[in-house]
Amino acid sequence: MTFMNILVTGGAGFIGSHTCVALMQAGHQVIVADNLSNSKAETIDKIKQITGYDVTFYRVDVTEEETVDDIFAKHSIDGIIHFAGFKAVGESVEKPLAYYYNNIVSTMVLAKVSKKYNVNRFVFSSSATVYGENEVPFVETMELLPTTNPYGETKAISERILTDVSKSNPDFSVSLLRYFNPVGAHESGLIGEAPTGIPNNLMPYVTQVAKRKLDKLRVYGNDYPTVDGTGVRDYIHVMDLAEGHVAALNNLTEGVHIYNLGTGQGTSVLQLVKAFEEVNNIEVPYEIVERRPGDIAKCYADVSKARRELNWIAQRGIAEMCRDAWRFNTFAD
């Protein structure tokens, strides 16, 4: 296998930092570009601590073309994994321009500079949200349906931009990775998900309730057509997701390739809460409240394409996701 120099944008963030670890453990070298708008510089030190390898870090904004150009001029880059982006669904409704600008301009700048420096491997951080209200399980060949928020649109538009760039330049190889619901943390407990303020997503909210920082979980609706009425999602351990990126990069061939990265298993909100309580032996009080606008009943992946073409399959189950999320939170204090 060839070892590569990979530019990881957003490499100090939740999924980015775990992917840096997986890349380095697979023998690749990592250059991180992150403006730390939703992450901390100390995460870079933690990545070094876990792997024992050095990381080149630039605190930069990848929407700035000259800054990105400087990085490409300084390093011999073999490929890019583009994570940097805003990701809060609710906030994207409040601040659409910030989302469209940041998430789309960054993709365009990176694609443009890649062309200039003849860097032909591009892995993009997309989301299952692009499937909208399709029937589950979601398959890569499905026609994408409109998403209900600007965040989702920025993912769908970035996918189209990269697809068109690849059509115009067949040497440009693109992997569009559609993530399901990443949770958990590195088993060391050193890196994990640390949202600022009150969390929007289920697992960070559950850990805050378990820590007694929030009094109870609000379960958004129990009248969905699901196993117990609560929303069903395909939770994936962030280290499995990280390893999925390494597989995508190592198997990248000409053209555009789309992969679902999930487990293929649906878990309801109440099933996740119960698993968390059992694995960590801690109570998570909750109440049922109204549905959250924009939520769908069920979201889970058909994962056969990634298994077939990347020889990748998620290894870790719900119990490990709950254990590692909690371990990171108890270490983080």
Ligand code: UFG
């Ligand atoms: N939920 C609660 N209470 C909470 C938070 C969430 O009941 O406090 C429920 C939701 O209603 C949903 C499930 O838990 O049924 C998961 O919700 P999350 O907010 O954790 O995740 P979503 O599935 O809504 O969205 C996530 C990411 C998106 C991404 C999408 C892809 O946040 O960025 O997965 O499927 F687009």
